[in-house]
Amino acid sequence: MAEEISEICSRLRIDDEEDVVLDLESLNPNPEQTKLSLLLLGRVLTDRNYNLDAFKRTITMVWAPVHGLVIRVLSPNLYAFQFFHWRDLMKVMDGRPWxxxxxxxxxxEADGxxxxxxxxxxxxxxxxRLKNLPFNYRSDDIVKALVGNMxxxxxVEEDVLGIGxxxxVRVMLxxxxxxxxxxxxxxxxxxxxxxDFAYERLPFFCFACGVMGHSERDCHGVLEEDKKETLGWSTALKATPRKGRSKEVMEEEKYRRSKKILFGETEVLKPVHSFL
Structure with a gap:
């Protein structure tokens, strides 16, 4: 009897069941049950510990979603942000970087x-920001060429007057x-x-290697003896606040209106000259 039981057990292999592949496409899941259009995935760019509760409180307060927000921890430093209205989600995505x-x-955005x-x-x-551009080299094509490999x-922000x-230019880094x-x-x-380049709302970055997310003290990409030399990156990469921007916008709008009026007058005069 014991030999029969031993033989039966020897024929039972859990691997056989585990190796069976379930094709989820055949289940034809209900789209309503797999809705991910309002789900964002995110993480904080750091290797240091931080206060999780403070992070959740701060990010919820800053984003201020009108229709609410649920944050779940998926793994250490990986989060799911569940929104309940597309306007709240788009406000967050358009407002980056945070x-x-x-x-x-x-x-x-989660692809599921x-x-x-x-x-x-x-x-x-x-x-x-692209600084020190000569006046003759400020076209959109030149700007795109300068940052194309970034x-x-x-x-690309419109350059109305060409004298800024x-x-x-907004780039995905x-x-x-x-x-x-x-x-x-x-x-x-x-x-x-x-x-020269400068970055708006630039966070913590390393002056030794130029990578965001750590300081030169925690940098493992540069040798310690090299860190004692002049650092290659500095706070000069941080763009200053755009003071007086509202006044500049008003001046640009005034220029647009005057240009439209002049263009309209030119168009009106064309038929008159055609008869002369």
Missing amino acids: CFDNMLVLLK EEQPDQVSIIHSPFWV GEILE RYRR DVTKPLRRFRKIKDKKGRELQI
């Missing part, structure tokens, strides 16, 4: 196919890469010029 205690909060432990969030949009270009201190400090160009006279 920071908590000067640490960048990375966000992405990733497992929580395989979620990768390494991109965030930033407004980048990441996906999301938006800088041009602005890879936070695992060093911040770009400048770009060199050659003008028509053959002179080499340097175009």
Whole structure:
């Protein structure tokens, strides 16, 4: 009897059942049960410990969703942000980058196919200012060429008058890469010029390697003896607040209106000249 039981047990293999693959497509899930259009995944760009309750309180207060927000911890430093209205979600996504205690909060829309432990969030949009641009080199095409290798270009701010201190472009940056400090160009006279970059709402970053999320003290990408040399990055990369912007907007709008009037007068005069 014991031998028979032993033989039966030897034929029972749990691996056989575990190896059976369940095709979820065949189940035809109800879209209402897998709704992810109002779900964001996010993490804080840091390796240091921080107060989880303070983070949840702060982010809820800053985002101020009209229709509410539920935050769930999926794993250490990985969160699910469940919204209940698309306007609240879009306000958060359009308002990026967000920071908590000067640490960048990375966000992405959930596609539903990733497992929580395989979620990768390494991109965030930033407004980048291009400074010291010559007046003849401020077109949108030139601006796009200057930042083209930094990441996906999301938006180029309109340059109405062409006499500003800088041009602005919104770029999706890879936070695992060093911040770009400048770009060199050659003008028509053959002179080499340097175009400096500055980033709006720039969070904590390393002065030794230029990567966001840690300080030079915690940097493992630069040797200790090299850290004693002059650091390659500085606070010069942090853009200053845009003071007086409302007045500039009014002046630009006035210019648009006057230009429209002049253009209209030119169009009216054309038929008159055609008869002469």
